[in-house]
Amino acid sequence: MARIAPPVAEMRVAVRRALTGFPPDGLVLTACSGGADSLALAAAVAFVAPRLGLRAGLVTVDHRLQDGSADRAAAVARWAGEAGLDPVEVAAVTVAGRPGGPEAAAREARYAALADAARRHGAAAVLVGHTRDDQAETVLLALARGAGIKGLAGMRERRPLPGADDVLLVRPLLEITREQTHKACVALGLHPWSDPHNADPAYARSRVRADALPALVAALGPRVVGNLARTAGLLAADAAALDGLARTALAEARRGGPGGGALRVRSLSGLDPAIRSRVLHLWARELGAPGTALSQRHVSALDALVVDWHGQGSAYLPGGIAVRRSGDALAAVTTDTEVDQTG
Template sequence: MAALAPSVAAIRLAVRRALTGLPSAGPVLVACSGGADSLALAAATAFVAPRLGRAAGLVTVDHGLQAGSAQRAEMVAAWAREAGFTSATVVRVEVAGRPGGPEAAAREARYQALTEVAGQHGAVAVLAGHTRDDQAETVLLALARGAGPRGLAGMPVRRDLAGVPLLRPLLEISREQTRAACEVLGLSPWQDPHNTDPSYARSRVRADVLPALVRALGPGVLDNLARTARLVAADNAALDDVAQEALAAARHPRGGLRVPDLVALAPAVRGRVLHAWARELGASPSALSYRHVAALDALVTGWHGQGPADLPGGVRVLRSADRLALVDPT
């Protein structure tokens, strides 16, 4: 028997670990664009899932942004049926008219589609093919935006997608490994032209910044960036737990938060408390930024009688004596 290629073995092991950790025996879905990363993930899932007694389906999202996208999506679905997936779903989404830039709008449309398909199939998880290289790019982009610890934590291995876990088994797998696996398995990945379009910041990081860092600092820089994301994510989780306890302790009997309790908190914890509270009040998580939390913090630590802080979604917070409270819109 021929030895299993290291790239294929590594990806199958990553998928096995992800699936083994699921508490329920229900089906999983693989989100697959047809690119090397998601195609390698899909091939590994098609191999591993049945051996764990688990059904696996595939969903491919047609964003309609490029000529031939519908045909390409159908080709991915056809391959999935041949590869042994129990279902292969093509979803066409509308990106135009959504808030944010083109990348954010496409991502929102894609995740909404994945959530709907997961609900239709009773899936217990959706698997996405983001790699170590994607994680390194995410960390660099967050650093450039001044995003703070949440941004530097990069993409989580697991996040909630409207009640369905979104898993990223390949965050410790390199893009080179996914390409090698596809070659070994005789798969022909699609090359997304958006990935090389310099009008996108991520494409510029991929084409110019990361190669420059590798040349200057060595290939280990990619692993180090991904490791940084894991370490910061662990710190974030610990601080978030502390912040949740502090938020509960700071609640005012008449609603809102007690200012003296907030003043007593370390700045890193207080910022998280105010961020979490703003989301409770209805501020959009995607629009809630550093400047909004800073405005809330100014009501706590730099109050001189100023008016309310305005948050996304029309949410307004006012300080009255030693209490922060939501301004009644009526």
């Protein structure tokens, strides 16, 4: 029996662990750009999924941002079909006109396409190829932004897919290095594409990848990448525990409160600030404030209605939502209603 190259075996073990537990004959889709990380992941899924009784397909997203992108997407799709993946789909998206910077706009377009494909094909999960190196970069970027514990917790191994909450977004490779994915591709005879955007200094992540993280490795040693990723895992566990406490506190604040969507100030004011801010964040999301636009500034404005209220007017949230305090109650109205009442 031919010996399996260690990087290939490591990829397959990681994928097997991620896919164990899905119902038999369920469909999982791999998002594949044709880069080394996602290509090595797709090859591992093509091998492992049938042995677990699962069906495996692939979606490659053409962002149409570079010359030749349609040809590259078609090449990925041809390879996927030859590898036994089915269904295989090329999703062409439009990035221009979406909110945020170019990275955020491309990410939003990509996840919208993945969610659409997952819903149409009835997939249980979409797998993406983020590695331990990506996790370390994410932590550094979060530190630079002054993020809280959720930002420093980095990328979760499993979470609902944005735009399709009943589908899991799974990252099997968070313990696998970028070097391992490249070696797996070499061992399997795969020829990944190198996205020039990944080396473009116009993007913050590219600068972290090319300069900041290598400087830390040079100063502190090669273990720094794994340590940053490990920190994210530890903080993710802490964040999950705090979020659980916040959900309980949110339910308590509603209990007996006036109106179905109102919260009792007395219940909120006695909470530890770390819990109260999470309660208010969860509540704001329930009210319809989009997570991509909801910031600490908005949560702080809600918090001021609880602990520093001196008769001030409403706090405003993204999505056209105003929150007003009246006595012991916090309640939300649309900004149109707010204008009508005060105009």
